[in-house]
Structures are given as structure tokens and as C-alpha cells.
Amino acid sequence: MSPSSPSPDVYPEIDPTGRWRLRVVGEFMAEWARIRPDAVVHEFVDYLADRKGLRRTYTWRDWDVWTRAIAHRLQDLVAERGGRGERVAILAPQGPEYVAAFHAALRAGVVAVPLFPPDVPGHGDRLDGVFDDCAPSVVVTTTDKRELVEKMLAGRGLTGRVALLLPEDVAGPAGAADAAAFVPPPDLALDDVAYLQYTSGSTRAPRGVVLTQRNFVYNLVQVMHAQGMEGLVPEVTSVSWLPLFHDMGLLLGAGQPMVTGSKSVLMDPLAFIMKPSRWVTELARHPNVISAAPNFAFALAAKKAKPGELDGLDWSGVVSLINGAEPVLVSTLEAFQDTFGPRGLPDTAQRPSYGMAEAVVFVCGGDPAAPRVVVEADVEALQRGVLTEAAPGGRRTSLVSCGRAFGLHLAIADPAAEHGAGRLLPAGHVGEIWVNGPNVGLGYWEKPEESAAVFGARLEPADAAAAGLPAEGWLRTGDLGALTGGNLFITGRQKDLIIVDGRNIYPHDVEFSVEHAHDAIALHKLAAFAVPTEDGEAVVVVAEQYRAATAAPDRLPEIDAAVRQAVSEQHSVRLHDFVLIAPDTIPWTSSGKIARQATRTAYLEGTLTRVRAPGS
Numbered sequence: 001m002s003p004s005s006p007s008p009d010v011y012p013e014i015d016p017t018g019r020w021r022l023r024v025v026g027e028f029m030a031e032w033a034r035i036r037p038d039a040v041v042h043e044f045v046d047y048l049a050d051r052k053g054l055r056r057t058y059t060w061r062d063w064d065v066w067t068r069a070i071a072h073r074l075q076d077l078v079a080e081r082g083g084r085g086e087r088v089a090i091l092a093p094q095g096p097e098y099v100a101a102f103h104a105a106l107r108a109g110v111v112a113v114p115l116f117p118p119d120v121p122g123h124g125d126r127l128d129g130v131f132d133d134c135a136p137s138v139v140v141t142t143t144d145k146r147e148l149v150e151k152m153l154a155g156r157g158l159t160g161r162v163a164l165l166l167p168e169d170v171a172g173p174a175g176a177a178d179a180a181a182f183v184p185p186p187d188l189a190l191d192d193v194a195y196l197q198y199t200s201g202s203t204r205a206p207r208g209v210v211l212t213q214r215n216f217v218y219n220l221v222q223v224m225h226a227q228g229m230e231g232l233v234p235e236v237t238s239v240s241w242l243p244l245f246h247d248m249g250l251l252l253g254a255g256q257p258m259v260t261g262s263k264s265v266l267m268d269p270l271a272f273i274m275k276p277s278r279w280v281t282e283l284a285r286h287p288n289v290i291s292a293a294p295n296f297a298f299a300l301a302a303k304k305a306k307p308g309e310l311d312g313l314d315w316s317g318v319v320s321l322i323n324g325a326e327p328v329l330v331s332t333l334e335a336f337q338d339t340f341g342p343r344g345l346p347d348t349a350q351r352p353s354y355g356m357a358e359a360v361v362f363v364c365g366g367d368p369a370a371p372r373v374v375v376e377a378d379v380e381a382l383q384r385g386v387l388t389e390a391a392p393g394g395r396r397t398s399l400v401s402c403g404r405a406f407g408l409h410l411a412i413a414d415p416a417a418e419h420g421a422g423r424l425l426p427a428g429h430v431g432e433i434w435v436n437g438p439n440v441g442l443g444y445w446e447k448p449e450e451s452a453a454v455f456g457a458r459l460e461p462a463d464a465a466a467a468g469l470p471a472e473g474w475l476r477t478g479d480l481g482a483l484t485g486g487n488l489f490i491t492g493r494q495k496d497l498i499i500v501d502g503r504n505i506y507p508h509d510v511e512f513s514v515e516h517a518h519d520a521i522a523l524h525k526l527a528a529f530a531v532p533t534e535d536g537e538a539v540v541v542v543a544e545q546y547r548a549a550t551a552a553p554d555r556l557p558e559i560d561a562a563v564r565q566a567v568s569e570q571h572s573v574r575l576h577d578f579v580l581i582a583p584d585t586i587p588w589t590s591s592g593k594i595a596r597q598a599t600r601t602a603y604l605e606g607t608l609t610r611v612r613a614p615g616s
Contacts, residue, residue, distance in 0.1 A: 009190060011218065011438065014407035015230075020221050024213045025194070025258050026107035026184050032261040033064035036234065041257050042264050044096050047271035047278060056096060060261075063100070069175030070104035070167050072182035074138065077163045078110050081137040084185065087196065089113040089136035090245075091127075091149050094268045097167040098244050099254045101140040104167075105195070106213070106258075109185040110138075112195035113208070114245045117145045118152045129206040130198050131156065134445055138163045190214035196445050197247055197357045208445035209357050218407070219251065219360035219439040220259040226406040227290055227320035227351065228368030234261035236319075237286035241272040241279055241293075247361040248292050248325065256290070276301040277309045280340065283321075284313040292322035294593075295332050296524045298350070302335040316344030322365060324353040326593055327490070327508040330374055330398040347371060354402035354490060358454070358475055360439045364410065364488055366403040373401035373487050379571070383505065385430040387482040387489055395570070397509055401487035408437025409469050411459060412483050413476075421471075424463040428484045430491050434459075435475040454478075495597070498530040498539055505539060505573055507596060514541050514578075517566035518559045520549035525586055527599040531576065538576035539567070542599050545611050547583045556580065556613050582609040 009022035032041070041063050046054040058066075078086040088110045092098040098114075105112035113136055118127060139162055141149045146166065153159050170178050194216050196208035223229075229236050238256045242249030244266075257264045265282055272279050280301050283289050298321075323333070333350055341347065352372060353365035366372055379395040381388045390396035413422035415432040425431040434457060443451025457474035464471040481490045491506055498505040510528040515521050526543035541563065545552045552559065560578050567575045585608070587598035602608050 009214075011221070011407065014218070014221050014225050019230075020224075020259070022190060022214060022217050022221070024106075024188050024190060024192075025103070025217065026188070028217070028259050028261075029064065029067065029103065029107065030184075032234075032258075033060045036261055037061040037064075039234070039261075040263050041261075042096060042099060042266065045265065045267045045271070045278075045282065046095070047274070048268055053267075053278070058096065063103075065179045066100050066167070066171055066175060067103045067107055068182040069170035069178035070100055070140075070165070071108035072178040073165055073170060074104060074108045074110050075182070077138045077165060078108075081163070084109045085111060085193075086138065087111045087113050087134045087136040088138045088140060089115050089131070089134075091115050091117050091139055091141045091145065092167075093117055093142060093145060094244055094266065095142070097140075097142050099264075099266070100167050101165075102195075102244070102250070102254050103258060105140075106216075107182075107184065109188040109192060111193050114195060114197065114250055116243070116245045117141065118148045119145070126198075126206055127152075128156070130208070131158075133198075133206055134196055134208055136162065138165060140165045140167065142166060143168055188213075190217070193442070197250070197360075197441075198245075199357050207447065207450070210442040210445055211360060212442065215360050215439050215441055216251075216255065217259055218437075219362055220255050222407045222439060223251065223256070223362045224260055226362070226365050226368075226403075227322070229260070229288070229290060229319060232288045232319065236260060236262035236288045236290060237265055238262065239265045239279070239282045239286065239289055239291045241267045241269050243269050247357040248322075248355070251361050252290070252292050252322075272297070276304045277306070280305065280315075281309070281313060283318050284315050284343075287317040289318045290320045290322075291318075292324065292353075294325040295323055295328050296326065298323055298336045299329070299332045299524070302332070302339040305339050310340075310343060314344045315340050315349075316346065318345055318349045320368065321350050322353045322362075323350060324355055324365075324402070328352040328400045328402070329512070330400055333372065333400065352400045352402050354433075354479075354481075354488060356435075356477055356479075358441055358477070359408075359435055359437070360441070362439070363408065363435055364403045364405045366401070373485075375399045375401070375484070375489065377489075382430070382491065387428050387430060387484060387491075399489045399491070401489055402481075403488065404486050405488070408435060408439065410435060410483065410488060411467070411469060411474065412481065413457075413459065413474075415480065421458040421460045422474075423460050424467060424469075428482055430480055430482045433477045433479045433481045433488070433490075435477060436470055436473055440473075440475045498528070498537060505571060510539065510541060510567060510571060510573075513566045513570045514543055514563050518562040520546055520552040520555060520559050521563075521580070522546040522583065525594065527586065527594050527596045529596050529600040529603075531600070531604065539573055540577045540579070540600075540603060541567070541575060542579045542581060542586065542603055542608060544583055544586050545580055552580065553611055553613055556611065579603065579608060580611040582611060585609040 042058045044056045194213045240253040351366040355361040355363045376396045378390040411434040412431040507528040522544040530537040587595040
């Protein structure tokens with residue numbers, strides 16, 4: 001079904017058969033519309049409109065017409081404002097209009113900027129930062145968000161300078177003439193910029209990763225092969241509730257069908273949060289399913305599963321569940337398998353993985369034909385920067401492998417090397433994770449110095465030659481990890497690492513100990529970080545009160561003592577301070593992670609909403 005003619009854009013490392021010659025996205029889409037016109041490509045399940053789930057489906061024929069119509073309108077609008085290099089910001093809610101706009105932008109050859117509507121709570125400053133950074137000249141939104149977007153543009157003095165486009169205006173028969181008039185740019189190439197993926201950090205100005213058509217398509221093929229889907233497409237279904245403005249949500253919900261011709265089932269993130277069973281039920285409704293979520297979502301789905309809701313459902317059709325974006329816990333993997341394994345979920349379906357926006361999203365993942373790899377790591381050795389198995393009776397922490405590299409190079413480099421070429425570290429030693437491959441982006445939008453530092457790292461030539469690795473073009477991820485037996489183990493973020501008395505203390509390990517120290521502490525809603533003291537760095541933990549623990553204000557001394565004891569016994573470190581804060585007040589990033597650095601800033605500034613004892 002896919003061309004197999006020889007081409008310089010065939011990559012044997014991800015596609016040994018040569019079946020998936022890389023082309024621009026629009027060429028893939030046109031071919032699938034010709035080959036599978038009546039097959040469903042997108043199904044949107046709207047639980048916000050109907051609690052039973054209002055389903056809207058689109059065939060490849062319908063989708064092809066709609067996206068070509070939007071693409072034609074985009075071409076006209078950007079031609080008036082400077083040409084194809086203009087940025088097109090998508091400020092739409094999760095739904096078909098969002099995906100259609102993204103697909104249309106890639107077909108038209110303009111630069112898409114996947115964002116979110118102005119009313120997403122807590123992210124107004126980030127939206128302002130992105131507009132300052134990339135100055136979009138067209139905004140795509142929906143009818144119900146139009147007034148909000150117009151108000152935002154007016155507040156920035158952009159009324160009349162930024163064009164608005166509503167995908168609904170060219171949906172169905174209304175767009176037939178525009179679709180017929182659309183002409184794909186004849187010079188659109190794989191190395192042209194496709195979109196800007198803005199990272200979700202909250203401690204600095206937003207950074208837009210510049211990603212090309214090649215980056216995007218290559219990463220999609222990587223995922224397909226690494227997750228064991230190649231022999232199943234196009235009879236594959238991706239199921240996702242992840243936000244479309246987030247890298248994994250965009251790749252899985254909007255990207256996968258474009259290249260593989262497969263089906264995408266999409267729902268709103270809020271629908272999952274309100275009722276996690278909606279996600280796992282959808283996984284059981286389709287054959288050959290791939291999905292992805294952060295670790296907390298797997299834990300929540302297993303915890304909230306009710307026997308009555310699971311009756312009659314079969315998860316044997318699930319091929320791959322990517323678990324990434326935050327530390328993967330053995331306890332979560334086991335709880336999810338214990339819940340859904342007896343109902344057909346294959347033992348190999350859960351795939352701990354690792355990725356980042358600077359490499360589109362996917363870097364490596366678990367082997368689809370092998371069980372997951374877990375190391376019971378020696379805590380003292382890990383604090384010295386070495387990953388090794390703990391001796392019987394020794395202090396240990398469970399680390400889950402994020403799998404192997406697929407179609408790219410991984411290296412573990414000395415994190416202390418900030419200038420010049422980096423030195424490779426031996427297998428099993430903890431260092432900074434470096435990545436090199438065709439899915440690595442070009443850099444950050446209009447940030448040449450930062451781009452050179454992050455995307456232009458070099459390995460010592462002798463080290464690179466000895467290891468059979470390229471010396472140039474390495475991406476510094478800022479993440480810490482170790483390679484052993486070809487498997488990558490993540491130990492933390494370099495910027496979050498806490499160093500006490502020369503020992504490396506990893507925040508997520510401390511957070512895990514604290515959240516299990518007392519039942520008044522909410523799970524997955526806490527942050528450990530370092531603060532400066534006269535004696536050097538010291539450890540602080542900020543944690544949210546569990547909402548149901550209404551007696552927490554009366555039990556603060558008890559909670560504090562339990563936390564300090566757990567940290568001391570399990571990490572051999574004294575806790576400088578523990579702060580219990582009100583429910584739902586800890587800072588989050590736009591991708592759903594706890595913002596440790598923002599929490600640290602709030603702690604130092606004294607702006608946290610503390611839980612206080614009565615009368616204090």
C-alpha cells in the first residue's frame with residue numbers, strides 16, 4: 001500500500017523492507033485518501049457534550065476534502081502576510097477542528113504552532129510568551145472560542161494584523177470549491193519546517209522547537225516499528241486523551257493516521273480525568289490498539305477501575321501502551337497488569353518509554369517481544385553515580401528500563417562537560433543522556449546561542465570513534481541516566497538533581513517516600529528540591545494535602561514527623577523543611593507534570609498556600 005521504489009529517503013534502520021519511503025505529510029495523506037476513501041480515519045468521542053460519549057467519525061474521503069479546503073484558505077491568508085514561512089497558531093479546543101487545522105497546515109507548507117485556547121486555566125502567561133516569541137500572523141480557532149481569541153488579540157493590539165480562520169467555515173459542502181482549488185506547494189520538501197513545538201517548562205520563556213517534515217515523519221515511522229505495529233497497519237487504532245498541544249498527544253492523536261493510514265480515536269483530557277474508565281474502555285473496543293499516557297494515568301485507571309465497569313470487556317487487542325513523560329513506577333506497572341491482565345491485556349503491552357519535544361517526542365521504548373527490564377539498584381552506588389544491582393539486604397530502589405534506542409544513537413556523557421567536546425561514560429555510569437538521529441529538531445525558534453548549546457553538542461572524537469558513534473550533531477537532553485545491556489534507565493533531570501555531601505539525591509525518589517509516609521499526603525502532587533543554606537544544599541519537600549484528609553491541620557506535627565523519618569531512613573539525608581499545602585495549589589506544567597522549579601520559587605518567595613494548624 002505504500003510505495004517501495006528506491007529513494008534516498010529510505011532508512012533501513014527503521015524500515016528494513018523499504019516500504020515506508022519518507023515523503024512530506026501531504027503526499028501520505030493524498031495516497032491514503034485514494035487507497036482507503038471509505039475507511040474511518042478519525043473518531044472523536046465527546047463526553048463533554050454527552051456523558052455517554054457523542055461520536056463523530058470522518059472517512060479518509062471526507063478528511064481529505066476538509067483539510068485541503070483549510071489548506072487553501074491558509075495559503076491565501078499567509079500569502080497576504082509574507083508567504084509560507086508565516087506561523088499559524090492553533091488556538092482550538094481538543095476536537096476535529098484542531099486536528100484538521102494541523103493537517104492542513106502541514107499540507108499547505110506553512111509553519112503550524114499547536115497551542116490551546118486562551119481560557120485554559122493557568123497558562124495565559126505562556127500563551128503570551130509564545131506570541132511574543134514567534135509572532136503568528138494567522139490564528140485558527142473555533143466558533144465557540146472566537147470571542148475569547150478576538151479579545152486576546154485586541155488586548156495585544158493585534159486586531160486586523162492577525163487573521164482568523166474557522167475550520168467550520170469550510171467543512172462539508174461549503175469547502176468543496178476551496179478543496180478543489182488547493183494546489184500542494186510543488187517545492188515543499190522534507191527538510192522544510194513543519195511546525196514549532198513549544199516546550200512546557202514554566203521557569204523560563206517558552207522555547208519553540210523547530211521541527212521539519214522529515215523529523216515528524218521519521219519519528220512516526222520510528223514509533224510504528226518500535227511498538228511492533230509495522231505488520232498491522234493500516235488496521236491499527238490509536239486511542240488518546242492527551243492534549244493535542246503536547247508533543248505525545250500531537251504525534252499519537254494527530255500524527256499516526258497521516259503516515260500509517262490507520263484510525264485515531266480521540267477524547268478530551270477532562271473526559272479522562274472525570275472518569276478514567278472511559279480511556280480503558282475505549283482501549284478494549286478496538287483491535288490492534290496503541291495508546292500512551294504518563295505513569296499517573298495508569299495508576300489512576302487501575303485504582304478507579306470498578307468490576308462492574310470491566311465486565312464483558314477484553315483487552316487482548318491492545319498491542320502497545322506507552323508509559324512516559326514522568327518516572328515509571330514498578331508498582332504502577334504491576335497494578336495495571338493485575339487489573340487488566342486477567343481480562344486479556346498482554347504481559348508485553350505496557351512499554352516504559354523515553355522521549356522529548358526536541359526529538360519530536362519518541363526516543364526509545366521497551367522491546368515489543370520481551371518483558372520489561374527492572375533493576376533493583378543499589379542506593380549508595382546510585383548516589384555516587386553508578387547503576388548496579390543491590391546486594392541482598394542492601395538499600396535499594398527499583399528502576400524501570402525505558403527500553404532501547406530505535407533508529408537513532410544514544411550516548412551517556414559526562415554532565416560536568418559544559419564546553420568543548422563531551423566525554424563518554426562507561427556502561428552503568430550515570431551521566432547526561434545525549435541523542436543523535438533524524439528525528440532531532442533544528443533548534444529553538446530564533447534562539448541561535450541556546451540552540452547551538454543544546455542541539456550542537458560534540459563527543460570527544462576518540463570516544464566517538466571507539467564506540468562507533470558520530471562525533472557531531474548531538475542533542476543534550478538535560479536528563480540523567482545510564483545505559484546497561486543496551487537498556488536506558490532514567491535517574492532524573494540534571495537541573496533537579498540535589499547534591500548533599502557529595503551524594504546525588506534524586507527528587508522523584510524522595511517524593512515517592514514522602515507520599516507514602518502518611519495518608520494525609522496526596523499521591524503524585526508533591527515536589528522535592530534543593531535550597532541553599534550556610535552548610536550547602538539542603539532538601540525541601542512541598543506536598544499537597546489529600547483532599548479527604550480533613551483532619552490534616554490538627555495532625556501537622558504527626559505528618560511532619562512521619563515524613564522526616566521516611567526521608568532519613570530511606571535516603572540517609574536530613575530534611576531541611578517540609579511544607580503541606582492546600583489541595584490543588586501546587587504548580588503544574590502545561591503537559592501535566594509537577595513544576596518543581598516553580599514550586600521552589602514559590603517556596604522561596606513565601607507564596608505557597610500552606611495548611612496551618614487551627615488558631616495559627
